[in-house]
Amino acid sequence: MKYTNSTVFCLGYSIYHGDLNDLFCSEKIVVDTLNQYSYCIAEQDEQFKNSLKNADILLPDGIGIVAAAKVLERKKIRKIAGADLHLHLLTEMNKRGGSCFYLGSSQTTIDKIEKRLHKEFPNIKMKGYSPPFSAEFSLSDNQKMIKAANSFNSEVLFVGMTAPKQEKWVFEHKKELNAKVICSIGAVFDFYAGTVKRPSKIWRSLGLEWLGRMLQEPKRMWKRYLYYGPIFLYYVFSKRKN
Incomplete structure (x- = not known):
């Protein structure tokens, strides 16, 4: 972690709570x-x-995570969603005519992203690649994905293959990727494409985006919140005792 002055150590991780404007630098960075x-x-x-x-x-x-930082470390930090990061990077790239590459999801989703992006951020150059849908990628799959991303020589690489697959893939192939900023942002591909609607600002301002997502996709999201929620609370309060 390079940004130690803007991080809080919580739950065993260095969590960033600084300015997103600091993301563009001379070094390659991975954002999860x-x-x-x-x-x-x-x-x-x-x-x-x-x-x-x-x-x-x-x-x-x-x-x-915001609550855990407050409970365990007495630090007040703000939630920074992948969608917030995505919008910030697009806004900054549009100011100077940057370029980005979308790796993941379906070709239909990437086409919808491209259509919206060209309308909202006309100064950005964009391309994408949809890899095969499989639990694990073959060596050939990986080579094609890396080649596609590097051939465009983009400033920012957005990776959307759901967690934990996307984070592990980026970690394994970081050295082979040319982009300066590599972001694993999962569901943001669908949010921006419009194939899945992100809960409104009202839900988000109340800290209930998770509930909005569960109500929209109960079959897919219930376990993430109703099952893993109590498990997460157990982890937090067990660490508090220590």
Whole structure:
């Protein structure tokens, strides 16, 4: 973690709570996000945990992480969602005519992203690549993905293959990727494409974005919040005793 002056050490991770404007620098950086679900999964997946710990910036993408920082470290930090990061980077790139590459999801989703992006951020050059849908990528798959991303020579690489797959893939291939900023942002691909609607600002301002998402997609999201929520609380309060 390079940004030690803007981080709080909580739950075993260095969590960034600084200015997003500091993301563009001369060095290559990897940006991941942490929420209660990914924390719980990482406790059972050492490779995933190692990927998160080795991210240059780890954003608090969940009210649970914000609350844990307050309870355990008495630090007040704000939630920074992957969607917030995505919008910030697009806004900054649009000011100077930057370029970005979207790696992940379906070709239909990438096409929708491209259509919206060209309308809202006309100064940005954009391309994308949809990898095969599989639990694990073959060596050939990985080579095609890296080649596609590097051939565009983009400033920012957005990776959307859901956690923990995307974080582990980025960690494994960081040295082979040319982009200066590499972000694992999962569901943001669908949010921006419009295939999944992000809960409104009212839900987000109340700290209830998680509830809005669960109500929209109960079959897919219930376990993430209703099952892993109590597990996360157990982890937090067990660390408080120590």
